[in-house]
Amino acid sequence: MMSQEKHEFFESMGHLGLTYGDVRTVPGPMDPPAPDMPWQEFFEQPPLPAPDISSHLTKDIVLSVPLISAAMDRVTEAKMAIAMAKLGGLGVIHYVMGVEEQKEAARKVKVNLNGVIEEPVSFRPDRTVRSVLEEKARRDDVDYWTFLVTDDENRLTGLLTERDFRFAKCDLDQLISNIMTPLEDITSAPAGTVPEDAYAFMARHKKTMLPLVDRDGRVAGLYILSDVERLLEGNPENYSLDKAGSLLTAIAVPSSRRAIERIEACRKYIDIVVIDSAHGDSSYAFKTYEMIREIAPELQIISPNISSHVSARMWAQRGVDAIKVGQGGGSICTTRVETGIGIPQITAVYQCAAQAEKYDVPIIADGGVSKNGDLAVVTAAGAHTVMLGNMLAGTEEAPGKDEWVDGRRIKEYRGMGSDAVFSEREEAVLRYSSDPSKKPIPEGVSGYVPYKGSVARVVSDMVKGLQQGLRYCGKRTLVEHRASTQLIMGTGNALNEARPHDLL
Ligand code: XMP
Numbered sequence: 442m443m444s445q446e447k448h449e450f451f452e453s454m455g456h457l458g459l460t461y462g463d464v465r466t467v468p469g470p471m472d473p474p475a476p477d478m479p480w481q482e483f484f485e486q487p488p489l490p491a492p493d494i495s496s497h498l499t500k501d502i503v504l505s506v507p508l509i510s511a512a513m514d515r516v517t518e519a520k521m522a523i524a525m526a527k528l529g530g531l532g533v534i535h536y537v538m539g540v541e542e543q544k545e546a547a548r549k550v551k552v553n554l555n556g557v558i559e560e561p562v563s564f565r566p567d568r569t570v571r572s573v574l575e576e577k578a579r580r581d582d583v584d585y586w587t588f589l590v591t592d593d594e595n596r597l598t599g600l601l602t603e604r605d606f607r608f609a610k611c612d613l614d615q616l617i618s619n620i621m622t623p624l625e626d627i628t629s630a631p632a633g634t635v636p637e638d639a640y641a642f643m644a645r646h647k648k649t650m651l652p653l654v655d656r657d658g659r660v661a662g663l664y665i666l667s668d669v670e671r672l673l674e675g676n677p678e679n680y681s682l683d684k685a686g687s688l689l690t691a692i693a694v695p696s697s698r699r700a701i702e703r704i705e706a707c708r709k710y711i712d713i714v715v716i717d718s719a720h721g722d723s724s725y726a727f728k729t730y731e732m733i734r735e736i737a738p739e740l741q742i743i744s745p746n747i748s749s750h751v752s753a754r755m756w757a758q759r760g761v762d763a764i765k766v767g768q769g770g771g772s773i774c775t776t777r778v779e780t781g782i783g784i785p786q787i788t789a790v791y792q793c794a795a796q797a798e799k800y801d802v803p804i805i806a807d808g809g810v811s812k813n814g815d816l817a818v819v820t821a822a823g824a825h826t827v828m829l830g831n832m833l834a835g836t837e838e839a840p841g842k843d844e845w846v847d848g849r850r851i852k853e854y855r856g857m858g859s860d861a862v863f864s865e866r867e868e869a870v871l872r873y874s875s876d877p878s879k880k881p882i883p884e885g886v887s888g889y890v891p892y893k894g895s896v897a898r899v900v901s902d903m904v905k906g907l908q909q910g911l912r913y914c915g916k917r918t919l920v921e922h923r924a925s926t927q928l929i930m931g932t933g934n935a936l937n938e939a940r941p942h943d944l945l
Contacts, residue, residue, distance in 0.1 A: 461819070466914050468913045492912060497763075498763060498825070500741070509826055534693065547690050547711050550690040564591075565590070648666070691712065712740065713742075721752060773831070773887070780884075787819060805828050817911065832903070843892045863883065
């Protein structure tokens with residue numbers, strides 16, 4: 442079979458539904474070469490930088506890395522959402538927790554980066570090194586090592602940095618007042634110092650942090666050099682930021698009136714809200730959408746999950762900011778087994794994208810990704826961004842403890858419609874049933890995934906795989922890739938051929 446342009450390819454498939462593994466992208470000429478190849482042998486000019494994989498998350502928001510961590514209780518709370526936004530992607534904080542808990546998670550993400558940190562983390566001087574290290578390990582919003590030491594009146598008395606902790610390991614029971622930089626050696630600036638002056642001050646004194654104090658010596662804020670540089674230089678690390686320079690923050694809410702209290706509670710910390718429902722083409726979901734639009738018109742709203750082109754058109758016509766595609770294809774889903782529904786994911790993404798693009802609404806492909814190479818395939822089929830559960834579960838930043846079983850380090854991963862979640866959280870039951878006492882049929886399972894280390898490493902491999910996939914297809918941007926990369930269908934033999942084979 443000849444490879445074909447995307448529309449022709451899917452038209453020719455008729456009623457055949459295709460998913461990951463069935464479809465591959467077709468290579469094309471790579472020009473110019475990749476920067477890590479020996480280009481000097483043939484070319485005078487250095488090659489262009491790596492392919493640009495930035496992509497619209499919603500109508501108004503572009504991510505530099507088109508990856509989103511799923512709104513699941515073993516995938517995304519504050520720690521994961523902070524990490525994903527700092528990697529150029531996004532994390533959606535799940536809602537199977539109390540309203541106040543979700544608000545606190547959203548707050549942690551929003552205040553993680555600042556021009557000036559208004560309430561820096563500080564400790565009293567009589568704390569031991571051990572207790573500070575333990576508190577740091579417990580807190581999911583503290584991914585840094587700079588702390589202030591203050592007295593009971595919040596007056597600055599000292600400063601702790603990573604270097605202080607490194608040299609304090611020999612005696613964890615000593616007080617932090619022993620290891621801190623004392624007040625007389627700290628360079629501080631007056632409350633109200635603006636970032637430009639803070640930068641000049643830090644440069645002059647060669648300091649990477651600058652506490653602000655009022656006339657009485659009370660802490661009024663803290664500048665960190667990297668934050669100030671980001672503000673002044675325009676986000677060189679490609680973090681996902683809002684207009685004020687804080688991390689983009691997203692929460693999931695139920696597809697019901699209960700969404701409203703969450704939005705009201707979290708509103709000042711969030712930019713994006715995801716209506717979370719396994720069946721997004723429902724009057725509940727549409728009503729929820731209308732209510733959110735009315736009370737919080739500044740938020741970008743992402744539709745709940747759908748998979749048919751008719752549902753995609755319904756959402757696009759209503760003006761939603763992004764459409765999430767995927768029903769029953771996730772690694773922990775049993776929806777298709779229990780109910781018989783299900784459009785295989787690559788076909789669903791293509792068909793929904795073909796409708797949504799008429800209205801300029803981006804598509805999020807949700808569920809089913811199990812290999813780095815799946816990203817290039819699903820974006821070629823029409824997805825703008827990809828939501829990941831399994832691939833990011835098991836990382837250090839995912840909620841839950843890792844454990845050792847039979848010599849393997851593992852972490853729990855479970856469907857939000859699984860018995861395990863239903864029995865712990867009423868909110869999860871309400872996702873499927875209006876009466877919490879009537880437990881719905883589970884549409885998910887729970888299990889374990891290997892411990893994967895830091896999410897930065899996992900995402901970095903995915904980014905490299907996607908960029909290399911674009912190079913193979915001769916595309917310099919994800920936009921070009923989505924528009925014109927050709928697709929071809931493989932057989933079961935082709936799938937075997939694609940994997941390592943014939944080895945002892
Ligand atoms: P992956 O394959 O990345 O899929 O692990 C994650 C996505 O699966 C969806 N999800 C569920 N679907 N029953 C379902 O049918 C469930 O219990 C369930 N929990 C999560 C969700 O869309 C997620 O992003």
